[in-house]
Amino acid sequence: MPERAEPRVAVLGLGRMGAPIAAAFLDAGYRTTVWNRTPEKAAPLVERGAVRAATAAEAVASGPLVVAPLLDTGAVRRALGPAAAGLRGRTLVNLANGTPEQARELASWAAGHGADHLDGAMMALPETVATDEGFFLYSGSSEAFARHRRALEVMAPAHYFGADPGAAEVHDLALLGTGYAALTGFLHAAAVLAPAGTSPEEFAPLAARWLRGMAGFLPELAREAGSASYGGGVSTVDLNRAAVDGLIRLSGAAGVAADVHGPLKALLDRRSADGHGQDSFSSVFELLRAGGAAGR
Numbered sequence: 001m002p003e004r005a006e007p008r009v010a011v012l013g014l015g016r017m018g019a020p021i022a023a024a025f026l027d028a029g030y031r032t033t034v035w036n037r038t039p040e041k042a043a044p045l046v047e048r049g050a051v052r053a054a055t056a057a058e059a060v061a062s063g064p065l066v067v068a069p070l071l072d073t074g075a076v077r078r079a080l081g082p083a084a085a086g087l088r089g090r091t092l093v094n095l096a097n098g099t100p101e102q103a104r105e106l107a108s109w110a111a112g113h114g115a116d117h118l119d120g121a122m123m124a125l126p127e128t129v130a131t132d133e134g135f136f137l138y139s140g141s142s143e144a145f146a147r148h149r150r151a152l153e154v155m156a157p158a159h160y161f162g163a164d165p166g167a168a169e170v171h172d173l174a175l176l177g178t179g180y181a182a183l184t185g186f187l188h189a190a191a192v193l194a195p196a197g198t199s200p201e202e203f204a205p206l207a208a209r210w211l212r213g214m215a216g217f218l219p220e221l222a223r224e225a226g227s228a229s230y231g232g233g234v235s236t237v238d239l240n241r242a243a244v245d246g247l248i249r250l251s252g253a254a255g256v257a258a259d260v261h262g263p264l265k266a267l268l269d270r271r272s273a274d275g276h277g278q279d280s281f282s283s284v285f286e287l288l289r290a291g292g293a294a295g296r
């Protein structure tokens with residue numbers, strides 16, 4: 001049997017995310033060519049067996065897959081500009097955060113140079129690259145995703161969201177939005193608890209335990225919102241309206257801003273006024289997708 005060729009990858013950008021990504025490819029047995037604007041950052045990886053490229057063009061020439069965990073899409077364009085001629089037939093994986101529109105523009109720039117493009121969003125921290133905790137989102141060329149999936153999974157479990165290059169960034173923002181709501185809720189609660197003498201550090205383990213339980217509630221919420229059927233739930237609009245009202249009153253008494261939960265209260269009030277007080281809490285989805293409590 002012929003020996004399998006050693007898999008190759010080029011990593012452009014050896015910052016906080018790029019360095020562990022290059023290290024993960026080395027650990028997985030890839031011939032890993034690295035390039036960084038500030039060349040000194042490549043030294044620890046070269047010591048571990050990486051091949052140093054003097055220019056981005058040299059890195060691009062090293063193999064079929066070019067992974068770019070650079071600062072932003074502007075940096076990707078600046079780094080790859082002088083290397084553009086070498087991109088033909090390569091797959092460019094942009095891992096820099098950006099807007100969906102920037103991802104689409106980069107995809108069309110790459111296509112103009114004969115390259116396949118995948119846009120990636122890294123739901124990970126430097127220390128969770130190549131662990132079970134991190135995961136990456138991708139969109140763009142489905143052929144490129146299928147062809148390079150094994151390599152992509154070296155960095156993190158890979159989720160693909162379709163051919164629109166902007167889709168990974170849209171899902172990235174959706175996940176960030178989910179997290180921001182929970183984390184801002186925690187910070188608000190910590191402020192409310194301060195006058196009662198409970199510190200944020202004391203409250204954090206309890207909040208984490210509660211959030212783990214809340215996460216288990218997501219499939220039910222998703223089923224109700226996905227099928228637009230809100231009857232028979234145990235946690236109704238009116239029940240949660242009273243709870244959120246209590247929270248807002250408590251905020252006022254503690255001298256804490258009610259900005260976090262005011263919009264939710266407005267949604268619940270609107271649902272109740274529309275005769276949906278006995279529907280499940282998840283039915284606020286109907287107002288959100290119609291533009292909000294004041295919408296329609």
Ligand SMILES: NC(=O)c1ccc[n+]([C@@H]2O[C@H](COP(=O)([O-])OP(=O)(O)OC[C@H]3O[C@@H](n4cnc5c(N)ncnc54)[C@H](OP(=O)(O)O)[C@@H]3O)[C@@H](O)[C@H]2O)c1
Pocket residue numbers: 012013014015016017018036037038041069070071072074075076078079095096097098122123124125126
């Ligand atoms: N850090 C995190 O926890 C985290 C988590 C998820 C996603 N992200 C996203 O991952 C991307 C990389 O983040 P990071 O934390 O690794 O950033 P970082 O540590 O600041 O590294 C940025 C990288 O981009 C390079 N760079 C910046 N401007 C450049 C330019 N004009 N031309 C060429 N290279 C340029 C830097 O090169 P030099 O070394 O020469 O400066 C460095 O390699 C960002 O889009 C970030 O939002 C980060």
